[in-house]
Amino acid sequence: xxxxxxxxxxxxxxxxxxxxxxxxxxxxxxxxxxxxxxxxxxxxxxxxxxxxxxxxxxxxxxxxxxxxxxxxxxxxxxxxxxxxxxxxxxxxxxxxxxxxxxxxxxxxxxxxxxxxxxxxxxxxxxxxxxxxxxxxxxxxxxxxxxxxxxxxxxxxxxxxxxxxxxxxxxxxxxxxxxxxxxxxxxxxxxxxxxxxxxxxxxxxxxxxxxxxxxxxxxxxxxxxxxxxxxxxxxxxxxxxxxxxxxxxxxxxxxxxxxxxxxxxxxxxxxxxxxxxxxxxxxxxxxxxxxxxxxxxxxxxxxxxxxxxxxxxxxxxxxxxxx
Numbered sequence: 001x002x003x004x005x006x007x008x009x010x011x012x013x014x015x016x017x018x019x020x021x022x023x024x025x026x027x028x029x030x031x032x033x034x035x036x037x038x039x040x041x042x043x044x045x046x047x048x049x050x051x052x053x054x055x056x057x058x059x060x061x062x063x064x065x066x067x068x069x070x071x072x073x074x075x076x077x078x079x080x081x082x083x084x085x086x087x088x089x090x091x092x093x094x095x096x097x098x099x100x101x102x103x104x105x106x107x108x109x110x111x112x113x114x115x116x117x118x119x120x121x122x123x124x125x126x127x128x129x130x131x132x133x134x135x136x137x138x139x140x141x142x143x144x145x146x147x148x149x150x151x152x153x154x155x156x157x158x159x160x161x162x163x164x165x166x167x168x169x170x171x172x173x174x175x176x177x178x179x180x181x182x183x184x185x186x187x188x189x190x191x192x193x194x195x196x197x198x199x200x201x202x203x204x205x206x207x208x209x210x211x212x213x214x215x216x217x218x219x220x221x222x223x224x225x226x227x228x229x230x231x232x233x234x235x236x237x238x239x240x241x242x243x244x245x246x247x248x249x250x251x252x253x254x255x256x257x258x259x260x261x262x263x264x265x266x267x268x269x270x271x272x273x274x275x276x277x278x279x280x281x282x283x284x285x286x287x288x289x290x291x292x293x294x295x296x297x298x299x300x301x302x303x304x305x306x307x308x309x310x311x312x313x314x315x316x317x318x319x320x321x322x
Contacts, residue, residue, distance in 0.1 A: 136260030
């Protein structure tokens with residue numbers, strides 16, 4: 001993957017009253033960069049904060065350049081770590097800590113022939129249709145690139161007006177997340193259903209990474225208590241059993257779903273000592289923290305892969321609902 005740092009030559013005029021384009025995230029002036037990020041905020045400064053939070057291992061989930069609930073929790077987690085007031089807003093003190101990371105927040109990515117070729121196959125919504133596919137790959141190049149760069153396909157389009165995603169050699173602006181550093185090993189995992197987060201802790205119980213999570217529903221509540229990681233599988237197959245789902249459709253039968261990012265458990269399954277429960281990825285990253293799950297803990301595919309590399313068999317897992 002060829003990623004070159006993006007250095008914009010755009011001159012920002014004070015006479016321009018309109019919100020700067022998202023592509024200006026690295027070229028905002030001092031006043032624009034210092035602007036607080038709070039509820040209802042949107043635009044290049046929000047995107048800047050999302051990338052910096054992601055690189056600090058306090059994931060805002062699928063980046064979209066808009067302040068939302070996942071970003072609120074990411075900011076609070078980052079503030080806790082740095083002993084800042086828990087405002088949930090990117091205030092001056094939080095900006096100061098975030099901008100210790102001074103690498104560009106945008107980069108240029110050149111589309112390859114492989115990116116364009118895929119293969120890309122529409123993914124059926126029903127389990128029987130999924131079971132007919134030999135792999136649950138991406139449905140489009142926009143979806144594939146969105147996952148690679150931790151953002152929504154719509155954000156990619158907004159960053160690249162007029163650019164073609166079916167043209168090898170096309171240069172695209174993308175969030176600069178390729179430089180995210182690997183996490184150290186975690187001694188334990190804390191899942192908080194009320195906050196909608198999964199947090200990694202060191203041996204001393206200190207948090208060092210946090211991710212937005214979907215954590216159950218009234219039909220399948222999170223099983224509170226202390227459990228353990230029993231094993232880890234990447235790119236897993238999925239075995240669908242309708243008897244385990246309260247909302248299974250009449251006529252559903254058991255099915256084997258092939259591996260792939262659009263598999264129902266995404267790119268990884270972290271098996272817990274509670275039978276039928278695990279931490280896993282998802283084919284719908286935009287829904288993380290915003291919709292309910294069937295009791296398991298769902299993360300975006302890119303976040304669950306970070307967790308996979310940071311945990312080992314036997315790690316403690318504390319699940320709490322409040």
